[in-house]
């Protein structure tokens with residue numbers, strides 16, 4: 001049961017593919033807290049994913065958009081304001097895909113064209129979404145924009161490939177656009193650095209399952225799951241977090257502050 005934390009707020013949720021997706025859980029929690037939302041993903045993801053079910057279940061409009069395509073994003077922002085009946089109060093960017101990782105290229109052998117495509121999808125799309133929303137003056141005063149990230153932006157995780165640089169770029173965009181959006185109309189921009197979570201994107205990484213267990217053993221609280229991430233996003237979209245901006249916020253059960261936990265050595 002919700003607490004009406006997002007009553008009267010309008011949001012756009014990127015990146016719900018199936019019910020394992022972090023964005024799927026966030027969408028459901030936002031609705032539970034009283035928000036009205038539109039859902040978006042690529043046309044291809046709409047064909048092979050389950051987003052239609054989520055939209056139908058909650059009466060939320062689905063607006064297809066490739067987040068690397070400016071025309072798609074302009075249409076998405078315009079249509080969302082039309083469908084929801086006003087400016088947008090929150091946006092979740094929950095998008096990630098590495099071509100080199102998906103094709104099994106080792107980091108030292110990375111194909112640079114694929115790398116650029118990865119940056120475009122996983123990071124530059126965040127700038128594009130914010131640029132379109134900024135130019136259209138589409139975000140309400142004190143609105144909240146979130147991107148999802150991973151600690152590989154700060155530390156080396158050999159299996160994460162070029163996604164490490166994507167996340168570093170994503171977090172930097174949150175700081176830089178957070179400044180401009182804050183000055184413009186008090187909109188806050190942050191990234192949430194989430195524990196490894198078993199989703200389609202997560203499980204596309206070789207050895208991911210073993211690593212999830214290692215992170216779980218290392219973190220004093222254990223891994224944060226997708227439902228807990230959704231709770232945190234609701235807080236960040238609510239008026240309870242109004243003065244938090246330009247931050248990278250760890251939501252990881254304490255993993256980011258750990259050195260060695262003897263529990264993890266037993267795995």
Ligand SMILES: NC(=O)c1ccc[n+]([C@@H]2O[C@H](COP(=O)([O-])OP(=O)(O)OC[C@H]3O[C@@H](n4cnc5c(N)ncnc54)[C@H](O)[C@@H]3O)[C@@H](O)[C@H]2O)c1
Pocket residue numbers: 014015016017018020021022023041042045065066067068093094095096097121148149150193194195196197198199200201202203
């Ligand atoms: N799963 C984890 O362990 C984990 C940990 C930390 C951060 N994250 C981040 O959380 C976010 C969501 O990932 P997830 O784990 O829920 O996996 P997911 O596979 O469910 O979501 C990734 C989404 O990105 C979408 N996408 C890909 N290319 C796109 C494009 N061009 N335009 C629009 N959307 C596009 C996919 O269709 C998919 O819905 C990603 O940014 C990911 O890096 C995941």
